[in-house]
Amino acid sequence: MTSVLVIHDQRLVRDAVRSICAEGGATVIAEAEEALDGARLAAGLLPDVVVVSSITSVKAVAEQAPDSRIVLIGASGSAERSNAMVSGASAVIGPQDGSVEFLAAVTSIEHPVILRLVSNSSDRGPLTRREHEVLQQLAEGRSSQEIAAQLFISLKTVKNHLGSIYTKLEAHNRTQAVLSGMRLGLVRIAS
The missing domain is CATH 3.40.50.2300 (Response regulator)
Known part of the structure; x- marks a missing residue:
């Protein structure tokens, strides 16, 4: 039992x-x-x-x-x-x-x-490793171009990751994504 x-x-x-x-x-x-x-x-x-x-x-x-x-x-x-x-x-x-x-x-x-x-079958699960990296870069204030250069990926790939992050975190923009990421403990802000 x-x-x-x-x-x-x-x-x-x-x-x-x-x-x-x-x-x-x-x-x-x-x-x-x-x-x-x-x-x-x-x-x-x-x-x-x-x-x-x-x-x-x-x-x-x-x-x-x-x-x-x-x-x-x-x-x-x-x-x-x-x-x-x-x-x-x-x-x-x-x-x-x-x-x-x-x-x-x-x-x-x-x-x-x-x-x-x-769990809900439409749930896409947690962020991927790369999505975490992109979200962390966002939290550090980097632009999409800077993220692409930093992670050695194309600008289009960054935009694809951002779209996925917005969906998974139920965010409509960068600020909401970062705030959700902070609230959920997914990103760190350096002091």
């Missing part, structure tokens, strides 16, 4: 997760309202799965209980889903997903392929 720890600040959500888990053959062994309290519980109890509702919780649990699978509930945009996966989440349940998808994520510990099916 799959053991589950739930970290969520709303009692109603914790109760709903407990009920859905019970129906699917998983057992909620503990609950917490705060990320740090939940991470400490995860470190002590070593549950199979930890259900969380924030990137902060994903990071805290990944650090304290690296062997537990982390399921993030409530992530809506592709950038947030990508950041969750990069931060240590094993699965992400969006607002459009229901109890079937949630149970698949929680109970498929032995079957990681199923976890991939839970």
Whole structure:
């Protein structure tokens, strides 16, 4: 039987997760309202799965209980889903997903392929290595021509990468892309 720890600040959500888990053959062994309290519980109890509702919780649990699978509930945009996966989440349940998808994520510990099916199929995933490089160059204030010269790629390739970055980060321009990248921890700004 799959053991589950739930970290969520709303009692109603914790109760709903407990009920859905019970129906699917998983057992909620503990609950917490705060990320740090939940991470400490995860470190002590070593549950199979930890259900969380924030990137902060994903990071805290990944650090304290690296062997537990982390399921993030409530992530809506592709950038947030990508950041969750990069931060240590094993699965992400969006607002459009229901109890079937949630149970698949929680109970498929032995079957990681199923976890991939839970995330939105239209999600393009995290930025590629090259897209990260282009975004970092943007954050450093470089123009498209300067980025092309710095990375030894054509101007057209830079523009293609920018289009992909805008789509994945749900940005409409360079400033929004850099701000999203900063918020998600994808770029560093030198001081």
